[in-house]
Amino acid sequence: MKILGVGSGAREHAIAKKLSLSIYNPKIYWIGENKNPGIVRICMKSGGEFIQGSTTDPEVVSSTAKRFNVDFVFIGPEEPNFHAVPDHLERLKIPCIGANRSVALIEMSKAEMRRLQWEYDIPGKLLFQTFKSAEEAYLVLEKYADSLTWLQNVALKPARQAGGKGVKVVEDRQIYLHEEKQKFKSKHVSWLEGYMRGYGDIEDKILVEENVWGPEYTLQCFTDGTTVLGMPMVQDNKNAHEFDIGTETGGMGSISGPGMCLPFLTIREYEDSIRIIGKMVSAIQDKTGKRYHGVVAGQMMLTEVEGPTIIEMYSRLGDPEALNVLHTLKTDLVEVCLAIIDERLSKIRLEFEDKAVVVKAIAPKGYPDNRSLAIGHPVAVDEAKVSEIGCELFWASCNLHEDGRITTAGSRLVEILAEGETLPVASAQIEKAIPYVKLTDGWGLFHRSDIGSEALLKRREELAERVRRLYLYRVEKGTVGKRVDWLPGVGKVDPVSILKNGLRR
Amino acid sequence: MPGIIGFYPFGEGRENWDASRFLYYGLTALQGRGEACTSIALLESESKKINIYKDNTHVEEFYKRLSENKVRGFIGIGQVSPNEDDGLIEVKEPIRLVLAGDGKPGYQGNRVEAFYKLAQRLSTLLTEREDPLDAATQIIKEAGIGFSFVALTEREEMICCRDPFGVKPLEVGAVGFDLGIVSSESAALDVVGAVHSGPIQAGECVVFDPLSIRRRNIPNSESRAYCAFEYVYLARVDSLLNDMPIYNVRERIGEILAEEKEAEGDVVIGIPETALPFALGYSNKTSIPVKLGFMRTGRHIRSALKPTQFERIMGVQLKLNPIKAAVDGKDIILIDDSVVRGNTLKNTVLNLRRKGAKRVHVRVGSPAIISHCPFGTEVPPIDELIGRALSEEEIAEIIGADSFAYLSIEGLLKAIGLPRDRLCLGCFTSEYPNKEVRK
Structure with missing residues (x-):
C-alpha cells in the first residue's frame, strides 16, 4: 500500500507516524512546503519519499499522487482544502481524506459557518453580524455604545479563516474604561479591513460575534458524510504566553484524557457536542450537495446561554490537538481511512487508550506576530535525550537542509508530547525535556510551562463548574438560547429574532 | 505594604493601548494599601522613554493634577504607598529602570533605600547577564525575603518577582488576547476587567518582553512565610x-x-x-x-x-x-x-x-x-x-x-x-x- 500525505507541521508528523504503524505496512510519501525532518525520516524508513512543494496547488498534489500511484491521499492542513485539492483528486478518482472546498467552507468562512448554523437552527450558536468595511462595523459598534447590548461585548474576527490571526476579544463592560476600549475596537476593525484586502475569495470582511466565556475544547471527528465518529475531547491553549496572557496563536499546547472527556467536562456535554457537529456536517452537505470525507472538528466552548457552543469549525485535525488523539488511538488509522473512502465508517469502532496526554509547543520568539524575527534560526535538538526522558518530539515549522542543518521556519518549532496517569504528571515530564531544544545562534525560544499543570486545571474546573451551573439553570427554566437587550428610547429588543429576520431577507 | 501594579500589552496594535487609565482604576482599587503617595511610570511608544509621575497624595487627586500634563504610554507600572515620598524608584544607569515595590528587601536602610539598592543591583545584573530571567533569578537569590516588585526597563521588559518565602503578594491576570496585568491584589484585576490567572509563586520571577513571557522558580523555594496581617487586615475582602x-x-x-x-x-x-x-x-x-x-x-x-x-x-x-x-x-x-x-x-x-x-x-x-x-x-x-x-x-x-x-x-x-x-x-x-x- 502507498499513501501520500500533505502538509509539513507537527500534526502531519503525527499523522505520518500513525499511518506508518499500520498493519498494512504502507509506503509513506509526503508533500510539504517545508522539509520536516520527522516526516522525511518516516518516509525514508517506510521506503517512500518526501517531496518539497506546494500543498495548495491541486495540480502539484495530484501529479505527485499519480507519480507514486498512491492508494489514497491524507490532507493535514486546511489551506489545501480551501484551494480545492481534494476536489481535484476526486475528479481524478484518487481517494482522499480531506474536506472538499465546498464543505470546507464551514472553516474557510467563519461568517458562512455561522449563517449556516442559524439557517439550519443548530444548537450552540452565537449572535453575529458581518461587515464589508471597517466604517460600517464601527458605526454599528458605536451606535448604542452606552446601552450594554451584546455589541458591547464582542469578538472581532476576520470573516475568513486567516491563519488564526486577527481575532480580538473586547469586553467593553466597564463604562469607566469605555473610551480606551472603543478606541482600540475602532483601530482593530480598520486593521481587519486592511488585512482582509489580501483575501479576494470572500465578500464579508469583518465578523463581529457575541463574546462568551467558559471552558474551551476541541472535539475532532472522522466522517464519511453519514457517520460521525468522535475522538477524545482535547483542550488547546490559544494564548501565546503563561497565565493565559497574550496573542492568539495556532495553539501553544493541548491536554486530553484520561478517558473521552476532559476532567472538567461531562459525558453529556460530549454527546451534545457530537450531535452539533453531526448536524453541521449534514447541513453543509445539504447546502452544497457535496459529500464530506475526512475530518471535521468543533472548536467549542461550554457557555452559559447555549451550553456546548461552536466557536469555530475545523475541516481537518487540530494542531496540536491531533497529537493527543493520534497518540492514544488504538484502531488502525489506515483502516479508518479506508472506511471513510468506502463510506462504511459506521462499521468501525474507534478505540483509544485511557491515558492523560499533554502536548506543548516550543516556538521561536517572534511567533505569532513578528514571524520575520522567528525565521531562519539554526536548531539543535537532542532527540535521544527527549525520548530517554519519556517524551515524544514532533517536528513542526522548520526546514531540513541538504547538509543536515535544521532552521526555524517562523511558526511553532517542535511539539513535545508526554503521557501519564494524570495531566500534571505528563506536564511535568515535558518540562524536563524542554532544555534539550535549543537555537544555536542565541535567539530565544518560548513555551508555556503551565499547560496541564495542577494550578491551570483547577482554574479550568472552577470555570466549567460556574458556567455549568448557569447553563443547567437555563435548561431547567427553559431559557437556553434566549437573549434580551434594552435600548433606552427604543425599548426591549430580542437580538435573536432580529438576526433571524435579517437572514430571511 | 504598598499596592503595586503593572500593565503590559501584547500583539498587533499593542502601542494603541493607554496604560494610564488602567493604572488609575487599578491603583484606586489598591488604595486601601496606602494613600499618602501615588506614582506611575509610562513607557512611551514612539520615544521608548519612560516618564515618571509622583505626588504625595491619593490616587484621585494625583490624576486630577496629572490631567494637566499630556501623559501617554502603552506599558506602565504604578504604586500607592502609606508613606509620603515613597513612590516608584528610578535607576538611571547602566540600564534605566523604574520599580514599584511592596514590603522591604533585605538591604540596609529604610524601605525606599533598600528598594533603591535592589533596583541598582537589578540594573547592573541586567547588563551582566545575557538573559533577563537570569538577572531576575539572581536578584531573588540575593535580596533576602519580604518583598514583591514590578520593574519596568527601557528595553521594554517588565520584571516581576516575589521573595522566596512569599511574604508579600503578587497576582497575575489577563484581558483577552492582549493584556497582561500584575497586581498586589486580585481585586484590582477584577476592577480593570481582567481575568485572574493566579499568584506569582514564592521565589518566582516572571519576565515580560514584547515577544514572550518567561518564568522561573528559584530551586528549593519550598519555604513559605505568607504575611498573616494581609489575611486579617491589609488585603481587600474581595481579593x-x-x-x-x-x-x-x-x-x-x-x-x-x-x-x-x-x-x-x-x-x-x-x-x-x-x-x-x-x-x-x-x-x-x-x-x-x-x-x-x-x-x-x-x-x-x-x-x-x-x-x-x-x-x-x-x-x-x-x-x-x-x-x-x-x-x-x-x-x-x-x-x-x-x-x-x-x-x-x-x-x-x-x-x-x-x-x-x-x-x-x-x-x-x-x-x-x-x-x-x-x-x-x-x-x-x-x-x-x-x-x-x-x-x-x-x-x-x-x-x-x-x-x-x-x-x-x-x-x-x-x-x-x-x-x-x-x-x-x-x-x-x-x-x-x-x-x-x-x-
Whole structure:
C-alpha cells in the first residue's frame, strides 16, 4: 500500500507516524512546503519519499499522487482544502481524506459557518453580524455604545479563516474604561479591513460575534458524510504566553484524557457536542450537495446561554490537538481511512487508550506576530535525550537542509508530547525535556510551562463548574438560547429574532 | 505594604493601548494599601522613554493634577504607598529602570533605600547577564525575603518577582488576547476587567518582553512565610490571596472568635470596613443578629495606617458615627479588626455609650500586635503597642469596655487554614521567618 500525505507541521508528523504503524505496512510519501525532518525520516524508513512543494496547488498534489500511484491521499492542513485539492483528486478518482472546498467552507468562512448554523437552527450558536468595511462595523459598534447590548461585548474576527490571526476579544463592560476600549475596537476593525484586502475569495470582511466565556475544547471527528465518529475531547491553549496572557496563536499546547472527556467536562456535554457537529456536517452537505470525507472538528466552548457552543469549525485535525488523539488511538488509522473512502465508517469502532496526554509547543520568539524575527534560526535538538526522558518530539515549522542543518521556519518549532496517569504528571515530564531544544545562534525560544499543570486545571474546573451551573439553570427554566437587550428610547429588543429576520431577507 | 501594579500589552496594535487609565482604576482599587503617595511610570511608544509621575497624595487627586500634563504610554507600572515620598524608584544607569515595590528587601536602610539598592543591583545584573530571567533569578537569590516588585526597563521588559518565602503578594491576570496585568491584589484585576490567572509563586520571577513571557522558580523555594496581617487586615475582602478567598478567612475569624471568646449580647456590630465580615461570622455562629452600627463620613480612611495620632483620632471620629437606633439600650458585641495603640477603640466605645449602648464587649479579629514588622509595614514603636503592655482585662478597663478579647494565634491559623511554619506571624509573636531579620 502507498499513501501520500500533505502538509509539513507537527500534526502531519503525527499523522505520518500513525499511518506508518499500520498493519498494512504502507509506503509513506509526503508533500510539504517545508522539509520536516520527522516526516522525511518516516518516509525514508517506510521506503517512500518526501517531496518539497506546494500543498495548495491541486495540480502539484495530484501529479505527485499519480507519480507514486498512491492508494489514497491524507490532507493535514486546511489551506489545501480551501484551494480545492481534494476536489481535484476526486475528479481524478484518487481517494482522499480531506474536506472538499465546498464543505470546507464551514472553516474557510467563519461568517458562512455561522449563517449556516442559524439557517439550519443548530444548537450552540452565537449572535453575529458581518461587515464589508471597517466604517460600517464601527458605526454599528458605536451606535448604542452606552446601552450594554451584546455589541458591547464582542469578538472581532476576520470573516475568513486567516491563519488564526486577527481575532480580538473586547469586553467593553466597564463604562469607566469605555473610551480606551472603543478606541482600540475602532483601530482593530480598520486593521481587519486592511488585512482582509489580501483575501479576494470572500465578500464579508469583518465578523463581529457575541463574546462568551467558559471552558474551551476541541472535539475532532472522522466522517464519511453519514457517520460521525468522535475522538477524545482535547483542550488547546490559544494564548501565546503563561497565565493565559497574550496573542492568539495556532495553539501553544493541548491536554486530553484520561478517558473521552476532559476532567472538567461531562459525558453529556460530549454527546451534545457530537450531535452539533453531526448536524453541521449534514447541513453543509445539504447546502452544497457535496459529500464530506475526512475530518471535521468543533472548536467549542461550554457557555452559559447555549451550553456546548461552536466557536469555530475545523475541516481537518487540530494542531496540536491531533497529537493527543493520534497518540492514544488504538484502531488502525489506515483502516479508518479506508472506511471513510468506502463510506462504511459506521462499521468501525474507534478505540483509544485511557491515558492523560499533554502536548506543548516550543516556538521561536517572534511567533505569532513578528514571524520575520522567528525565521531562519539554526536548531539543535537532542532527540535521544527527549525520548530517554519519556517524551515524544514532533517536528513542526522548520526546514531540513541538504547538509543536515535544521532552521526555524517562523511558526511553532517542535511539539513535545508526554503521557501519564494524570495531566500534571505528563506536564511535568515535558518540562524536563524542554532544555534539550535549543537555537544555536542565541535567539530565544518560548513555551508555556503551565499547560496541564495542577494550578491551570483547577482554574479550568472552577470555570466549567460556574458556567455549568448557569447553563443547567437555563435548561431547567427553559431559557437556553434566549437573549434580551434594552435600548433606552427604543425599548426591549430580542437580538435573536432580529438576526433571524435579517437572514430571511 | 504598598499596592503595586503593572500593565503590559501584547500583539498587533499593542502601542494603541493607554496604560494610564488602567493604572488609575487599578491603583484606586489598591488604595486601601496606602494613600499618602501615588506614582506611575509610562513607557512611551514612539520615544521608548519612560516618564515618571509622583505626588504625595491619593490616587484621585494625583490624576486630577496629572490631567494637566499630556501623559501617554502603552506599558506602565504604578504604586500607592502609606508613606509620603515613597513612590516608584528610578535607576538611571547602566540600564534605566523604574520599580514599584511592596514590603522591604533585605538591604540596609529604610524601605525606599533598600528598594533603591535592589533596583541598582537589578540594573547592573541586567547588563551582566545575557538573559533577563537570569538577572531576575539572581536578584531573588540575593535580596533576602519580604518583598514583591514590578520593574519596568527601557528595553521594554517588565520584571516581576516575589521573595522566596512569599511574604508579600503578587497576582497575575489577563484581558483577552492582549493584556497582561500584575497586581498586589486580585481585586484590582477584577476592577480593570481582567481575568485572574493566579499568584506569582514564592521565589518566582516572571519576565515580560514584547515577544514572550518567561518564568522561573528559584530551586528549593519550598519555604513559605505568607504575611498573616494581609489575611486579617491589609488585603481587600474581595481579593484572593495565595489562592485563598480573603472573605472566607475573615468570616471564619468571626466564627472562631465566637467559639473562643463568647460574650453575651443582643447585637453584633462590626467596625467598618474591615471588621464587617468578622461580625457576620460571629453572628452566623451565635445566631445573635448583626446590625449596622456606624455610618461613615467622608472618604474611606484606613485608620490603623494614618501617620499621626491626631489624624488617627480625627479619622475615626469622622468615619464612625454610631447609629443610635441600632445600639440604644442594647448589649453590644463590638468586633474590631486589630488593635494597635487602643486610642481609636476607646473613642468608639465612648461614642457607643453616648448613643445608649448598655454593655459593650469588644472582640478583636486578630491576636495582639506586640512587635515590629521587618518587611516595611509601619508599626508604631513597641512601647506604644497596647497589646504588648497590657492584659486583656487592663485593656477593657482602659477603653471602657465590659470585656475585651483577642483572637488566639491558634484561632488565626485555623481561620487561614495554614500551619504556623507557612506564615509570618512576626507582629503577633516577635518570631520571624528567618533568623537574621533586622531589628
